[in-house]
Amino acid sequence: MTDRYGGDVLGSDWRKPVRGRTVDAPAERGLVVEDASTGFVGEVMRVDRDLGTVELEDRRMKRKVFPLGPGFLLEGKPVNLQAPARASQAAPTRTASGSRAVANQRARVALPSRIFVEGRHDAELVEKIWGDDLRIEGVAVEYMGGADDLAAIVREFAPTADRRLGILLDHMVAGSKEARLAAEVAHVPHVLVVGHPYIDVWQSVKPERLGVAAWPVIGRETEWKKGVCAAFGWPHEDQADIARAWKHILSKVNTWTDLAPEFLGRVEELIDFVTVGSDS
Numbered sequence: 001m002t003d004r005y006g007g008d009v010l011g012s013d014w015r016k017p018v019r020g021r022t023v024d025a026p027a028e029r030g031l032v033v034e035d036a037s038t039g040f041v042g043e044v045m046r047v048d049r050d051l052g053t054v055e056l057e058d059r060r061m062k063r064k065v066f067p068l069g070p071g072f073l074l075e076g077k078p079v080n081l082q083a084p085a086r087a088s089q090a091a092p093t094r095t096a097s098g099s100r101a102v103a104n105q106r107a108r109v110a111l112p113s114r115i116f117v118e119g120r121h122d123a124e125l126v127e128k129i130w131g132d133d134l135r136i137e138g139v140a141v142e143y144m145g146g147a148d149d150l151a152a153i154v155r156e157f158a159p160t161a162d163r164r165l166g167i168l169l170d171h172m173v174a175g176s177k178e179a180r181l182a183a184e185v186a187h188v189p190h191v192l193v194v195g196h197p198y199i200d201v202w203q204s205v206k207p208e209r210l211g212v213a214a215w216p217v218i219g220r221e222t223e224w225k226k227g228v229c230a231a232f233g234w235p236h237e238d239q240a241d242i243a244r245a246w247k248h249i250l251s252k253v254n255t256w257t258d259l260a261p262e263f264l265g266r267v268e269e270l271i272d273f274v275t276v277g278s279d280s
Contacts, residue, residue: 166270
């Protein structure tokens with residue numbers, strides 16, 4: 001008797017997609033994939049780990065940027081594109097600030113002197129370039145969460161000849177709020193306030209490191225960081241987007257040569273100031 005219903009439909013993996021299950025694939029340069037949702041087929045040209053994106057170029061030399069992850073086809077099969085593994089690097093002979101790297105040097109106990117910066121991004125940038133040097137010198141960098149209460153912060157720190165305070169401010173130009181705040185504490189002994197001319201520490205990164213000729217000009221009516229992200233075509237809806245944008249910018253900074261001299265000089269000045277009289 002003929003089985004009019006065929007075999008057991010549950011006898012095989014009936015849930016398996018026609019094209020197969022999605023597998024992970026590293027987005028290596030030169031790999032040709034298709035974006036399943038748009039049909040765009042292109043060669044992987046660039047992967048940005050921090051923004052989580054991959055740039056594809058089709059046969060007409062047109063480029064498009066897509067989020068890393070699922071939704072791509074490789075030779076007709078679904079793949080989850082991932083950033084390729086990082087290549088191992090030899091130990092550097094110089095620190096990011098250009099100083100000679102010292103092997104097996106233990107960090108000194110922190111000096112009582114301190115360097116204060118305005119925000120987390122400032123502190124992270126200083127750490128990335130001068131972190132090795134600061135640990136050897138025993139200098140701690142702290143962020144203030146803004147400079148509006150600068151006078152109170154200085155009073156609370158109570159600087160002395162053996163407990164100096166160096167302060168780095170953004171946007172230290174004539175007539176700025178920061179310049180006024182700096183003037184209020186200029187008379188306090190054992191305190192040095194310096195600043196760079198940029199609206200935010202982001203601008204101290206050379207724009208060519210981001211592949212642009214200059215930082216965009218943002219109107220006063222727009223929050224500066226969100227305006228920058230919008231001008232660059234980056235997500236900018238919430239603070240998580242801003243954090244990802246800064247992570248991307250910071251990833252382009254590897255040595256002191258990636259920063260503007262107006263910023264470099266001020267940080268070096270503060271390090272010299274707070275280490276006067278140390279045994280280093």
